[in-house]
Amino acid sequence: MNTGTKDHAELAGIFNKDEDRVNWHDETLWWIRAKRDKIVHQLPEWEALRETASKIKFNVLGNMDTYLMEFEAAAKANGVTVHWAADAKEHNEIVHKLIAEQGVTQMVKSKSMLTEECHLNEYLATHGIEVIDSDLGERIVQLAGEPPSHIVLPCIHKKKEEIGDLFHMHLGTPSNMADPQFLTETARGSLRETFLTRKVALTGVNFAVAETGEFVVCTNEGNADMGAHLAKVHIACMGIEKLIPKREHLGVFLRLLTRSATGQPQTTYSSHFAKPRAGQEMHIVLVDNGRSVQLGREDFRNSLKCIRCGACMNTCPVYRRSGGHSYHTAVAGPIGSILAPNLDMKKYADLPFASTLCGSCSNVCPVKIDIHDQLYKWRQVLVKEGYAPTGKKIAMQVMAKTLASPTMYHAAGKMGRLTIKYAPFAVSNKLNPWYKERDMPSAPKESFGEWYAKNRK
Amino acid sequence: MRVGLFIPCYVDQFYPGAAIATLQLLEKLGVDVTYPPDQTCCGQPMANSGFEHLTGGCNRLFIDNFSGFDYIVSPSGSCVLHIREHLHDEKREAEAKEISHKVWELTSFLTDVLKVQSLPSRFPYKVGVHQSCHGQRGLHLSSMTELVAPSFSKPGSLLAMVKDLELIELDRKDECCGFGGTFCVAEEAVSAKMGKDRVADHLRHGAEYITGADMSCLMHMEGILKRQGSQTKVLHIAEILNSQ
Ligand code: SF4
Numbered sequence: 004m005n006t007g008t009k010d011h012a013e014l015a016g017i018f019n020k021d022e023d024r025v026n027w028h029d030e031t032l033w034w035i036r037a038k039r040d041k042i043v044h045q046l047p048e049w050e051a052l053r054e055t056a057s058k059i060k061f062n063v064l065g066n067m068d069t070y071l072m073e074f075e076a077a078a079k080a081n082g083v084t085v086h087w088a089a090d091a092k093e094h095n096e097i098v099h100k101l102i103a104e105q106g107v108t109q110m111v112k113s114k115s116m117l118t119e120e121c122h123l124n125e126y127l128a129t130h131g132i133e134v135i136d137s138d139l140g141e142r143i144v145q146l147a148g149e150p151p152s153h154i155v156l157p158c159i160h161k162k163k164e165e166i167g168d169l170f171h172m173h174l175g176t177p178s179n180m181a182d183p184q185f186l187t188e189t190a191r192g193s194l195r196e197t198f199l200t201r202k203v204a205l206t207g208v209n210f211a212v213a214e215t216g217e218f219v220v221c222t223n224e225g226n227a228d229m230g231a232h233l234a235k236v237h238i239a240c241m242g243i244e245k246l247i248p249k250r251e252h253l254g255v256f257l258r259l260l261t262r263s264a265t266g267q268p269q270t271t272y273s274s275h276f277a278k279p280r281a282g283q284e285m286h287i288v289l290v291d292n293g294r295s296v297q298l299g300r301e302d303f304r305n306s307l308k309c310i311r312c313g314a315c316m317n318t319c320p321v322y323r324r325s326g327g328h329s330y331h332t333a334v335a336g337p338i339g340s341i342l343a344p345n346l347d348m349k350k351y352a353d354l355p356f357a358s359t360l361c362g363s364c365s366n367v368c369p370v371k372i373d374i375h376d377q378l379y380k381w382r383q384v385l386v387k388e389g390y391a392p393t394g395k396k397i398a399m400q401v402m403a404k405t406l407a408s409p410t411m412y413h414a415a416g417k418m419g420r421l422t423i424k425y426a427p428f429a430v431s432n433k434l435n436p437w438y439k440e441r442d443m444p445s446a447p448k449e450s451f452g453e454w455y456a457k458n459r460k
Numbered sequence: 461m462r463v464g465l466f467i468p469c470y471v472d473q474f475y476p477g478a479a480i481a482t483l484q485l486l487e488k489l490g491v492d493v494t495y496p497p498d499q500t501c502c503g504q505p506m507a508n509s510g511f512e513h514l515t516g517g518c519n520r521l522f523i524d525n526f527s528g529f530d531y532i533v534s535p536s537g538s539c540v541l542h543i544r545e546h547l548h549d550e551k552r553e554a555e556a557k558e559i560s561h562k563v564w565e566l567t568s569f570l571t572d573v574l575k576v577q578s579l580p581s582r583f584p585y586k587v588g589v590h591q592s593c594h595g596q597r598g599l600h601l602s603s604m605t606e607l608v609a610p611s612f613s614k615p616g617s618l619l620a621m622v623k624d625l626e627l628i629e630l631d632r633k634d635e636c637c638g639f640g641g642t643f644c645v646a647e648e649a650v651s652a653k654m655g656k657d658r659v660a661d662h663l664r665h666g667a668e669y670i671t672g673a674d675m676s677c678l679m680h681m682e683g684i685l686k687r688q689g690s691q692t693k694v695l696h697i698a699e700i701l702n703s704q
Pocket residue numbers: 263308309310311312313314315316338364367368369370371372374
């Protein structure tokens with residue numbers, strides 16, 4: 004694909020140079036998927052829950068405007084300030100303004116893939132504001148100067164030894180220290196200081212309840228709570244699709260989310276925020292950034308049901324072997340490959356092709372997004388919009404023409420078999436990507452069609 | 461019952477043995493099978509690459525060849541799924557729809573339509589089954605590990621009827637092999653790695669043969685086995701069910 008930068012195949016090729024790392028990455032994520040399988044099989048009502056969640060979200064997507072207004076009114080009544088951001092730029096500006104108003108240059112942030120999508124950290128850095136990510140995994144990739152490679156497990160691509168090296172470099176731990184317990188303690192210690200001194204804390208939002216104007220943030224480390232409870236200003240940033248109609252619907256999603264994400268029955272902390280405590284300011288930024296465009300694309304609308312559990316990544320056999328960074332977008336994996344082309348078709352034209360369309364993603368998705376079908380549909384759109392490389396276009400045209408004519412097909416088939424038989428070097432060479440790690444099939448002396456003509460007439 | 465035999469292009473050209481076994485097996489079971497000689501390809505290679513708009517010729521040809529049969533049977537889950545989901549022709553939409561409802565993958569045709577209870581076959585080897593994604597998840601040929609639902613396997617139930625055949629268990633029951641059509645060359649590195657891992661699971665459990673209902677995945681795994689100099693072979697399920 005002509006993306007100007009390296010595409011998924013190239014980046015995956017680089018990742019695959021280290022086969023041991025690929026094996027380890029694959030096995031780690033497979034282990035999580037297996038954990039997920041085990042726990043969901045304990046709930047006989049699992050498929051019914053998925054169906055219910057999917058329908059609730061369907062309702063939300065069909066009545067987005069109403070629920071947004073309802074949510075805004077309720078949140079305002081709770082004493083929360085509500086902001087609207089049409090795109091990433093507006094989102095970043097709003098956050099910046101809120102920080103500047105406090106006259107501070109530092110902020111603590113808990114995990115939010117939306118801020119990754121909007122490149123908030125980079126934006127604030129150019130304005131002299133330091134952001135400390137308080138989720139342990141995010142802190143690690145932040146120290147490494149990398150984006151997260153997974154939406155739930157941001158540093159899943161890093162081995163504990165590498166984390167030890169990073170901490171040695173940035174947090175002054177002894178060298179060659181790879182004990183997870185020790186490293187976690189160190190990170191906690193350094194973050195404690197951050198929590199105690201920051202006036203502004205930013206969190207993401209997992210679910211926002213239209214009926215009540217409340218929102219829920221799920222973390223396993225309690226870091227969102229620590230930030231939000233200690234700071235004077237709590238900014239919560241959410242994509243507009245995070246809405247659910249009523250509080251009673253939370254039960255459905257909270258049961259699905261963590262089981263799908265990590266195989267746990269519940270997140271350690273599912274924190275409900277409704278109104279600012281005395282002396283605190285609470286802000287909610289409602290971000291569109293392409294979501295209403297996607298809402299308008301009928302074939303891709305369902306992608307907005309996503310609750311960001313990451314299950315589709317854990318199960319994706321391609322993701323497990325190409326690593327999150329090969330997707331060169333904030334949300335990697337199968338769901339990211341549907342969301343990214345909506346933001347920039349040219350830049351992400353390669354992503355819908357980074358799949359075998361095996362369908363496992365659609366099966367694990369707790370809100371039943373037809374992920375693999377959408378990948379197929381994006382391919383059609385991208386080719387029609389002219390994002391297919393010329394070579395591929397020509398090859399496909401020749402192929403379509405040959406296969407549409409029995410005469411041409413039989414001639415080509417014969418030639419293909421003869422080539423493999425008598426001139427295998429013409430196909431079995433380095434220029435043929437199939438041949439790099441696989442042998443060609445051997446050529447039979449006759450096709451089935453030829454055999455049939457002789458034997459069944 | 462008149463059955464049209466649909467043999468996908470690459471099976472026709474490279475794996476005539478799978479096609480012959482399919483034909484002979486159906487004949488053995490008393491089915492009146494015809495192979496329309498002018499068939500080529502279902503159009504999937506183009507469609508999955510984003511060029512569905514170039515599949516008009518293949519679609520027309522498919523309708524020409526397969527109109528009028530009671531059933532259309534094919535030894536390839538992937539191609540069958542493509543026809544079921546995407547066959548259309550603006551001028552003959554009704555015919556296209558009818559055909560897409562009549563097309564069957566071989567093992568499901570045997571279990572669900574013919575309701576085969578026993579087979580006269582024998583295959584004294586250790587066999588691993590590769591559940592191809594399109595057959596399994598698309599056509600529901602077997603249960604899927606992701607879903608909370610009762611387990612079953614149409615290919616498995618047929619293989620259980622084969623004398624002396626020993627089915628092996630895999631660590632990852634339904635992991636994709638990484639073939640994926642043009643994915644296998646466009647994403648060469650990941651595709652080959654997936655294939656190697658898939659094959660390794662079978663080898664780890666002592667498979668002498670790897671079988672399945674889709675020759676394309678088997679072709680991919682065969683390429684890897686051969687490159688590794690392995691003695692383990694791939695065989696389409698029709699060839700095992702048809703063996704004596
Ligand atoms: S698409 Fe589905 S499986 Fe993937 S992250 Fe979103 S909710 Fe989870």
